[in-house]
Amino acid sequence: MNQSRLRAAAIVSFAITAMAIQALFGVVYAADKRMYYWSGHQRVITSANNTPGKIKSSEAALLKLIKKTDEAGRRVAPGLLAEYGYFFFERGEFDTAIYWFEREIGEWPESAVLMKKMIERAREGLNS
């Protein structure tokens, strides 16, 4: 009898410990959960000075990321709308670039100083 009680006590204590550890890891996991989607971001950053083909593919990856975020009803990560707009700016498609720069300001007011500068440059490009 004593043996079975001891076994039961050991099982109970094991279960409690396991639950505590799970709860602990759960907290860590929850804290580690990402706020934004980032897939393809590294490709965008490493695409500077790359071949036009690679730039094109990183631009496509970024658009996919933005669409995925929009569809999920989440906030696009800081800077990504501006990065996407900058691809158009580099190609001289200033109208489209302005749209994305304005969207960045709408999502992230902290970007206003830089985005307003970029919009100004894009407007200069449109008028030239």
Place this chain on the structure above:
Amino acid sequence: MNAAGLRAASLPLILLLLAGCGSAPKKQGFDYGPLVASDPRSLLVVARSYSSPRSPARRVVLSTITQALAERGYYVLPARMSESLAAQPGSDYRFATPLWKVESTRRKLQQEASREPGLASVEKLVYSKAQEKKIIEKQKRDRQKAIDELERLEASWRQELIEDQTAEIAAFFGADAVMFVDLLDWSDRVAEESGLLEYNPTRTHSVRLHYHLKGNQGLTLWRAEQGMRITIKGGSGVIEKIWKTFANKSGDEIKAQLVRETHRRVIENRKQEIGGHMYSGVAPMLVGPYHSFYEKDRARRRGVN
């Protein structure tokens, strides 16, 4: 349940409680005052590599740090766009300019500028007096040219030290603070080898990252350093890739590519640690305003300091 059973059952709980006590936050010596007072919302990340300018590792670091800071609640300015703007002709801020390259040119010019015009005694036997005069005149002109170039370089060199320009950079980009990340101590041991076939892929490669957050008034808000190392086992993939890409290149080019590739592998392998370090080190970086722990974290730091 008897006493022995109760003891057996309570032991893990006691251990857990003790573990909880042990992990209570300790008082840190780091002065968070300036960071708390500055309370930055928007950050610009500037990643620099001193010894491997073309290394893709620098860009991997730039992307990783950008993501880590954004995930911790800061607005991080678009990294590719900011670098591109800084690299444009006429820009005063060249983030990615390798200081390594400037330094080697400076050393070369210093050598030329300090060289006394004149011929060696053996050379005097070969050249006539008239030729000697011409050669010395040319040496004088070259020396003066080196002195002038050195002066110009020194002036632009000061410009390269962009940490002194933090206030201007922050104002231009509209950032509350600038996070400078330097990649240091690239272990260049691969370059000691004479060629591709002698490359030992099982070496341990290490990289050190130095973080320096400066506020838009130029004040240091946070500093940290992180070391990373990996031992590459097997590594045939690296060799194959480089062999295919650089089969017709010189030994030096192959060596340089090997160094870049191994550095990239160190960073890629330790990518998860890069962001994590900022928040788990001795003096972790505070979370930003978009993070759910923002108020709590800030209040705690105020209490500590």
